[in-house]
Amino acid sequence: MSSSLEQPIREAAWKLGFGACQFTHAGQPDRFSAYQKWIQDGMHGEMSYLDRHQEKKGDLQKVLPGMKSVITLATSYLPPESSAPHPETFTGKVARYARFEDYHHVLEAPLKALCKELETLGGKGHTHLHYVDTGPIMERDLAQRAGLGFTGKHTNLISRKLGNWFFISEILTTLKLIPDKPEPNRCGHCARCLEACPTEAITEPFKLDARRCISYWTIEYKGSIPMEMRPLIGDRVFGCDDCLEVCPWNRFAKESERMKPVYLERLHQPDLLEWLELDDEGFKQKFRGTPMIRTKRRGLLRNVCVALGNTANAQALPALEKARQDPNGLIAEHARWAIDQIKKRLNSR
Numbered sequence: 001m002s003s004s005l006e007q008p009i010r011e012a013a014w015k016l017g018f019g020a021c022q023f024t025h026a027g028q029p030d031r032f033s034a035y036q037k038w039i040q041d042g043m044h045g046e047m048s049y050l051d052r053h054q055e056k057k058g059d060l061q062k063v064l065p066g067m068k069s070v071i072t073l074a075t076s077y078l079p080p081e082s083s084a085p086h087p088e089t090f091t092g093k094v095a096r097y098a099r100f101e102d103y104h105h106v107l108e109a110p111l112k113a114l115c116k117e118l119e120t121l122g123g124k125g126h127t128h129l130h131y132v133d134t135g136p137i138m139e140r141d142l143a144q145r146a147g148l149g150f151t152g153k154h155t156n157l158i159s160r161k162l163g164n165w166f167f168i169s170e171i172l173t174t175l176k177l178i179p180d181k182p183e184p185n186r187c188g189h190c191a192r193c194l195e196a197c198p199t200e201a202i203t204e205p206f207k208l209d210a211r212r213c214i215s216y217w218t219i220e221y222k223g224s225i226p227m228e229m230r231p232l233i234g235d236r237v238f239g240c241d242d243c244l245e246v247c248p249w250n251r252f253a254k255e256s257e258r259m260k261p262v263y264l265e266r267l268h269q270p271d272l273l274e275w276l277e278l279d280d281e282g283f284k285q286k287f288r289g290t291p292m293i294r295t296k297r298r299g300l301l302r303n304v305c306v307a308l309g310n311t312a313n314a315q316a317l318p319a320l321e322k323a324r325q326d327p328n329g330l331i332a333e334h335a336r337w338a339i340d341q342i343k344k345r346l347n348s349r
Contacts, residue, residue, distance in 0.1 A: 005121055006178055012117040013073060016110040017258030019162055020074040023177045024146035026067045029138040032058045038207075045211045047220050053136035060172065063136060064129045069177040071114075072143040074159060074166040075107060076256035079263055090272040090316055092307045095215065095239025096165065098291040101262035103167050105289070107132045110258065111169055122175045132169040143168050147180040153205040154193035154243040160186070163253035164244050186249075193243035199232050202243065214240035218303045219295060224333060230306050231341075237272065237303040238292055264290065272304050273319045301331045309338025312345035 006023060013021035029035070036054065044050045056062045060070070077097050097103065111130040118128050131137065144151050148168070149159035158164045160183075187205075194202045201212035210216045214236055217225050225233070244250075267290070278286065283297040292300065305323060308316040316338070323335035 005175065008121050009071065009114075009118065009177075012121070013071075013114055016113055017075070017256065018073045018110065018114075019076045019166060019254070019256060020148055020159065022072050022143070022146035022148045022180045024070045024072065024142055025179045026060045026069060026172075028058055028060075029141040030145060031141050032138065035138060035141075043209045043211065045216055045221065047210065047216070056136040057138050060137065064127060064172045064174070066127070066174045067129075067172045069173050069175055069179070070142050070146065071171040071173060071177070072139070072146040072148045073111075073114075073169045073171075074143075074148055074162055075103070075169065075258055076162050076166045076254055077103065077259050078163070078165045078253045078255050079268070080255060080260060090308060090311060090313070091269040092235050092237035092272045092275075092304065093240075094237060094267050094270065094292070095241050096244075097167070098238050099264055099267040100259050100291075101264065101289050102291050102293075103259070104132050104134065106259065106262055107167065107169050111171065115171060118171070118173060118175065122173075126174045128174075129172045130169065131172075132167070135170075135172075137170070137172075139168050139170055142170060145179075145182045147183045150183040150185045150187075151206060152193060152247060153187050153191065154197075154202055154247070155206060155208045156244060158186070158247060158249050159252075160249065161252055161254070163250035164247050165250065165253050190248065192246040192248070196242045196246045198234065198240070198242060199229070214242075219299075222299060224330060225302065225306060227337075230337065231310060233303070233306050234310055235307045237270070237275075237300065237307050238295065267292070272308055273316070276301060276304050276308070276319050276323055298328045298330045301326070301328075302334045305331065305334035305338045309334075309341040312342055314342060314346060317342060 010021045039051050060067055077100060079096055079099055115128040115130055140157050143157055149157040152158045156164050199212045199214060201209055203209050214233055217229055218238055280297050287293045308320060320335045320339050324332050326332045
């Protein structure tokens, strides 16, 4: 039996640019125990924030007392086709989601607007709390339970309508809404994501060891990248999309009218030698308002040095020789490694 609010809420969400809108109840996420085990096994690496607020992740009433429903929302981030010619220089790869203005900020306004709609549709006396990838909740598991998509073997959510290129956001509410049915897994015998991972971070279907994931090392990790990981990073300077790119469900992916206007073409196939010249102020100016600000200058230039070291191209040596004198020890150390790598490969030819 419908509460009569679900369809008007969906229509409001679509008008605001969300690609999908589904509902679930406020009970404990189905995989909460598995999540706790994953943390206990240390597979989150040094992402200590994932270990916080477990009491809230297991009991949503501690996040919003009196809540009855979760509205889960999807926003596609399939980037538009690039018309720019491939630059004749050293380029690197940036994860697709990071080639837009920061989605946390972009989705804030439509989420607030949808909360306003809820006040109109549901009447007074209700509370609504929205999050974009920042709340003390297991949003992917809640989204799966709501039928927004199913969890792929790469542990990301997959939608039959959007592929796996979409952001998840949600609204916790005290409104009583009729839950949608969970989306059953539709991976079948496909194992493309496991086979595509360059570091074997997907240790088995539906299990990711972040300590082997390139996204972890290039975004989350703040220190010196382990020697054995550096060659595997290749030319990736911020994140890795390999497991996502091979998913066959991406044939249904669609561009988002919400995200398309904030796509940053300049972050596609970036000039790594130009980035290596950035000082602190130049870094802030170039990446302010994007997800890439997260690494700070030292983290990004560390990654750039690794990518250049993997080119085995002597033309990168002058820029790296300059970087080895950088006052930041992390950058200088990775620049020295890159120089040694290039010289070793050149001498072995």
